[in-house]
Amino acid sequence: MSQTFSPADVASHNNAEKGMYIIVDTNVYDVTKFADEHPGGAKILKRVAGKDASKQFWKYHNETVLKKYSPKLKIGEVKDAAKL
Template identity: 85%
Template sequence: MSKSFTPAEVATHNNADKGLYIIVDSSVYDVTKFVDEHPGGAKILKRVAGKDASKQFWKYHNESVLKKYAPKLKIGDVKDAAKL
């Protein structure tokens, strides 16, 4: 049931009305309902919503965090952009 997203599609989900999606290592996560539970606060997730947050994620988290939350937050993957 995993869906494929383009980076442009993820970018449209950058506010609470449209949903808050982030990309971590080519996987797309819907953090809309998680934003208020985030131990680091909602502000940081809102700042990276609609973007590739891999660098920021790995700076503060390890693999165990991804394994814990991925089952409920992962909604798909980023499909490869067409090469020109």
């Protein structure tokens, strides 16, 4: 089942010990175990852990990558902060 995360929840998962979560669009992915498999290297994922990585992701990837890895890595969605 998918969970709902706040941006603060995701931000708290910013290293390998706590887990590394990233946001792409509105989806949250746990890339902790994937970091060593990442073709671009773990360093890149560590840099964006706990953050919205949408801009960086779409710069180097396309929809095919999400379709391939989403079932394995997606853990939920981010709930935006209340808008006034």
